[in-house]
Amino acid sequence: MKQLVFTVRSNEQLNDQNHLLKVAPSDNKPLPLMFPGQFVQILVENAPHTFLRRPISINNYDPERNEIWLLVQVVGEGTQKICAMKTGEQLNMLLPLGNSFTLPSKPGHFLLVGGGVGTAPMLFLGKKLKERGFNCDFLLGGASGKNILQRSEFEQYGSLYCTTEDGSLGEKGLVTHHSLLQQKEYDFIYTCGPKPMMVAVARYAQARGVGCEVSLENLMACGFGACLCCVEKTTRGNVCACTEGPVFDINELTWLD
Amino acid sequence: MAGLEVTIGGMRLRNPVMTASGTFGYGTEYTDFMDLGRIGGVFVKGTTLEPRQGNDYPRMAETPSGMLNAVGLQNKGVDYFVEQIYPVIKDYDTHMIVNVSGSTVEDYVACTEKLAGLDKIPAIELNISCPNVKEGGMAFGTSCVSAAQVTKAVREVYPGTLIVKLSPNVTDIAEIARYVEAEGADALSLVNTFLGMAIDAESRQPKLSTITGGLSGPCIKPIALRMVWQVYHAVSIPVIGMGGICSWQDAIEFMLAGATAIQVGTCNFVDPSVSVKIVEGIDSYLQRHNIDSVNDLVGAMEIL
Numbered sequence: 099m100k101q102l103v104f105t106v107r108s109n110e111q112l113n114d115q116n117h118l119l120k121v122a123p124s125d126n127k128p129l130p131l132m133f134p135g136q137f138v139q140i141l142v143e144n145a146p147h148t149f150l151r152r153p154i155s156i157n158n159y160d161p162e163r164n165e166i167w168l169l170v171q172v173v174g175e176g177t178q179k180i181c182a183m184k185t186g187e188q189l190n191m192l193l194p195l196g197n198s199f200t201l202p203s204k205p206g207h208f209l210l211v212g213g214g215v216g217t218a219p220m221l222f223l224g225k226k227l228k229e230r231g232f233n234c235d236f237l238l239g240g241a242s243g244k245n246i247l248q249r250s251e252f253e254q255y256g257s258l259y260c261t262t263e264d265g266s267l268g269e270k271g272l273v274t275h276h277s278l279l280q281q282k283e284y285d286f287i288y289t290c291g292p293k294p295m296m297v298a299v300a301r302y303a304q305a306r307g308v309g310c311e312v313s314l315e316n317l318m319a320c321g322f323g324a325c326l327c328c329v330e331k332t333t334r335g336n337v338c339a340c341t342e343g344p345v346f347d348i349n350e351l352t353w354l355d
Numbered sequence: 356m357a358g359l360e361v362t363i364g365g366m367r368l369r370n371p372v373m374t375a376s377g378t379f380g381y382g383t384e385y386t387d388f389m390d391l392g393r394i395g396g397v398f399v400k401g402t403t404l405e406p407r408q409g410n411d412y413p414r415m416a417e418t419p420s421g422m423l424n425a426v427g428l429q430n431k432g433v434d435y436f437v438e439q440i441y442p443v444i445k446d447y448d449t450h451m452i453v454n455v456s457g458s459t460v461e462d463y464v465a466c467t468e469k470l471a472g473l474d475k476i477p478a479i480e481l482n483i484s485c486p487n488v489k490e491g492g493m494a495f496g497t498s499c500v501s502a503a504q505v506t507k508a509v510r511e512v513y514p515g516t517l518i519v520k521l522s523p524n525v526t527d528i529a530e531i532a533r534y535v536e537a538e539g540a541d542a543l544s545l546v547n548t549f550l551g552m553a554i555d556a557e558s559r560q561p562k563l564s565t566i567t568g569g570l571s572g573p574c575i576k577p578i579a580l581r582m583v584w585q586v587y588h589a590v591s592i593p594v595i596g597m598g599g600i601c602s603w604q605d606a607i608e609f610m611l612a613g614a615t616a617i618q619v620g621t622c623n624f625v626d627p628s629v630s631v632k633i634v635e636g637i638d639s640y641l642q643r644h645n646i647d648s649v650n651d652l653v654g655a656m657e658i659l
Contacts, residue, residue, distance in 0.1 A: 099387040101628060141625065147419050149572055151625060192388075192627065319415050319422055320624035322387075324380040326400075326426045327415035336408050336429060 099192060099322055100130055106187050107165060113244045115172050116215065117181040118157070122165040124188055129166065132159045133198030134223035135313055135345040138168065139321040140180055141190040148176040150319050153340075155219040155290070156194065158251075169218040169247065195321045196344050199223050199288055199311055201230065206285030208234040210256070211273055211299050213291025214245070219313055221248060223288060224255035235259060235284075237276055239295065243267030274298040284308055290315075300348040310348045314339045358641050358648045359634070361395070361616050363593050364516030364541030366450050366477050368395035368616060371649055372606065372634045375597050375620035376401055376454035376480060376520075377426065381440050382447055388627035393634055395616060396450035398544075399440075401482050403456050404466045406432035416553040416562035421572025421599070422621060423551050425565040428456050428485060433469045445475035454520070456482040460508045467513050478515050481506065481540075484522030484547035485569075496522035496531065496547075503534040510539040518595065521545040521586070523575075528582050529589035536590045544595040544618065545586060546579045571621040573599040580612050587613020587654055601629065603636020610652040 104121040111117050123129060139151035158167035172178050183189065199219075202208065208227060212220040217238050227234045234256040240246045243266040252258045259278050260268030269276050273295060279302060289299040290313035303310035316339040318328035323341035330339045332350045337343070348354065359370035373396035379385060382397040391397060409429025416423045430436075436453070444451050453470050457463040463481065470476055483496035483505055495501045506519055519535045521528055523546035532543055548569025553562040579598020587594050596614030600606055601622040609617045619630045626632070641649060 101388055101626075148417065149420055149422060149621075149625065150417050317413055317415050319417075319424070319621075320384075320627075322384055322627070324378060324384045324627075325415070325424070325624055326377075326409065326429050327413075327424055329409065329412050329414065329429070331412070336412075 099195060101190065101192050103188050103190050106183050106185055106189065108185055109181070109183055111181075112169075112247045116247055117170050117172075118248070119168045119170060119180070119183065120165050121168065121189065122163070126164070129159070129161060129164055130194060132156055132166070132194040134226050135198035135219055136194040136196050137321070137344065138166075138191045138193040139195060140168075142176040142179050143190075145175050145179045148174070148179075151192065151321065152176045152180060153195075153315075153318055153321055154180075155313070155344075156222055157218040157248075158222050158225065169215060171215040192321060196340055197342065199313070199345050201226060202232060202286060205232055207283065208232060209237060209284045209287045210234055211237045211239075211287060211289040211291070211295075213239045213273060213295040216289075216291030216295075216313070216315070217247060219290050220288070221251055221255070224252065228255040235278065235282070237261070237273050237278060239273035239291070240267075272298070274302055286310070289313070297353050300351075300354060303348065304354055311345050312348060312351070313344045314346065315344070358646070359638060360648075361650060363518070363595065363616055364478060366396070366516055368450060370395045370634050370637070371610065371614075371616035372630050372637070373398060373450075373452075373595070373616060373618045374623060374630055375618035376482065378620040378623045381444050382449075382451065383443060385623070385627050389631050392448035393631045394449055396452055397447070398452045398454050398480055398618060399444070400430055401428045401454045401456040401485065402430055402433050402436050402466065402470075403428055404433055404462045406430065406435065411564040413562065413564055414568075416568070418551075418553060418570065418572070419574060421570055421574035423553055423563060423568040423570050424548070425563045425568035427565070433466045437469055437473065441473055441476070445473070450477055451475060452478045452480055452518070454480045454482050455509075456485055460505050463505050464508050464512055467509050471513050471515065476515070478518055478541075479509075479513060480518040480520050480544055481509055482520050482547070484520050484524075496520075497525050499531050499534040502531050503538045506535045506538040506540055516541045518542045518544050520547055522547050523578065523582055523598075524550050529585045532586040532590050536592050540592060542593040542595060542615075543586060543590065544597065546575070546582050546598050549575055549578070571599070573601055573622075575599050576605060580608060583609055583614050584612040584656070600633070601625075603633045603640060606633050606637055607640060607652065610649070611654070611656040613654040615650070615653050
């Protein structure tokens with residue numbers, strides 16, 4: 099974990115709620131090693147009503163360009179300030195934080211399910227799987243087509259399937275209703291998104307005896323295991339989602355009891 | 356930096372900047388971000404006789420210039436501390452002080468007895484002010500009689516430096532401070548968090564699982580500063596001030612109000628190296644004002 103200053107290389111508005119920031123270390127030193135599922139804590143400056151940093155998952159890690167991508171959804175004043183940052187401006191971050199998704203040791207069929215801004219870490223994970231020579235399917239859900247972000251990026255690393263609640267893109271309905279899930283058998287499922295979606299995905303995986311990891315978005319203060327605020331109830335008791343997560347095996351959680 | 360040294364009980368601190376219990380883990384969580392050898396001391400996470408799972412999630416709500424927490428003293432108990440944590444932290448190059456919490460006087464005493472034998476723990480901080488534990492904690496700190504009773508009982512079994520952490524959730528903090536001093540406390544630390552709450556207007560639900568929690572951060576600083584000033588004038592033992600300290604200016608204000616040393620709390624979450632920056636800021640303040648010793652600042656507020 100480090101505290102580093104980054105410079106914004108670009109800030110692209112992807113839809114009315116989401117921005118993609120590409121950032122690089124201001125001192126041009128090489129990025130620390132990062133893995134899919136990890137996150138950063140961004141200091142929000144000049145926002146009087148925010149005090150704590152904002153946790154944002156790592157959307158892409160590109161050691162060649164020495165940059166990382168952050169997909170940020172405007173939720174409140176803090177994320178609004180981050181999304182308003184211009185090229186050349188600096189942001190102070192703690193990174194990389196948290197554990198990461200377990201990468202498979204042998205080839206198989208892998209399904210990556212994302213909903214809303216929870217699709218962000220799935221891109222980095224899919225890229226890593228592709229680098230290792232593994233194929234994966236992405237199943238992304240949103241309220242409408244304009245909420246399914248970075249489609250061309252996802253298509254570089256695997257097959258993309260979508261569901262939308264209004265039917266404007268892909269199949270109409272929720273991700274767990276997609277026909278893909280009735281047609282194909284998977285060896286492992288990874289998911290990140292709204293909790294009801296992750297619970298539904300976890301139930302699907304459990305019913306089929308497929309391993310599944312979920313990435314949680316618990317409210318946190320510090321992000322590095324000091325405040326004990328972001329705890330999740332697990333088979334080991336209350337543990338910090340920021341250090342022992344954000345990625346958990348569904349069998350460790352108490353969701354399906 | 357010789358002019359930065361201060362004394363609290365039997366401890367000679369290299370500087371007056373320490374980190375507050377519950378905001379700094381066991382120090383280990385911060386070693387990636389800063390050198391613990393740069394600060395005066397670390398108050399480790401509240402430790403109880405038995406392990407505690409703490410309160411249910413959600414335990415945190417951000418507020419303007421601060422946050423509410425309801426962690427509820429989650430910790431693995433004093434035996435785990437002695438066996439597993441102490442060997443890791445005992446050689447850190449700073450004063451490692453254990454915060455002791457309990458629900459009964461017997462708990463405080465038993466927990467303290469287990470810590471009393473540890474060579475590298477020079478002091479304990481008696482937490483009689485946790486607002487997040489139903490059956491105790493703050494209850495001891497809100498009445499003069501019970502605050503005195505628990506201080507007296509722990510004093511009898513503890514030869515090291517005994518610091519008592521006071522609750523701000525009282526009518527007259529100076530009166531409680533006097534009772535605690537009379538029972539042999541070596542120093543007082545104040546303030547713990549203020550009892551507060553937050554509600555989600557849309558869902559109508561409380562933002563914390565416990566409904567109420569402890570408010571901390573810069574929003575409490577003016578009240579904490581006033582209480583430090585009141586207590587400084589009520590007792591003759593050293594006062595360790597805290598409450599929203601985020602900068603060297605904040606630290607200096609607390610010292611001018613009467614604090615011999617200070618603790619940085621919630622701000623550690625935002626800038627994990629802020630305590631070192633505060634040490635550096637105090638050092639350059641002393642040089643700029645030609646002050647030989649930081650002790651000259653204690654209670655040195657000037658009223659025209």
